[in-house]
Amino acid sequence: MGSMKELKVNLVRTDVVTAAVPMEQHRLPLSNLDLLLPPVDFGVFFCYKKPGSLEFASVVSTLKVSLSQALVDYYPLAGQVVANSAGEPELLCNNGGLDFVEAFGDLSLRVLDLHQPDETVQGKLMPEKKRGVAAIQVTK
Structure with missing residues (x-):
């Protein structure tokens, strides 16, 4: 395989996953630490062994259902950061959902250069991230 700059990942579908049960909209203030520090966007990247007997569509479906159920307890993740009347950021818990992207990539994990994540990941x-406070991508 060539360099990572040649890595191609094709997006197959983008859905929005919301909490499994309806949520009442409300706002949560950010902590003093959140207000003091500049906003930081970070990512977490997990790799799993390819499931032998499961089809990719089945894995994606299971992940969506599980995420929807997890958002019931972790509902702020399905909200968005907005400004309050004083112009300070706060969390609007509106169950707007998270972007859930299905993708296909032709790559070997061995060639990922994790010392340069901006180029490889x-x-x-x-x-x-287009909505919510997190975004999920499942890549085959």
Whole structure:
């Protein structure tokens, strides 16, 4: 395989996953530490052994259902950061959901250069966050 700049990841589908039960909209203030520090966007990248007997569509479906159930307890993740009347950021818990992206990539994990994640992971194996406070991508 060539360099990581040649890595191609094709997005197959983007869905929005919300909490499994309806949520009442409300706002949560950020902590003093959140207000003091500059906003930071970070990513977490997990790799799993390819499940032998499961089809990719089955794995994706199971992950969506599990995420939807987890968002019941972790409902702020399905919200968004907005400004309050004083102009300070706070969390609007509106169950707007998270972007859930299905993708296909032709790569071997051995060639990933994790010392340069902007070139190898960001934008390819980790989606751009468009809604909510997190985004999920499942890549086959």
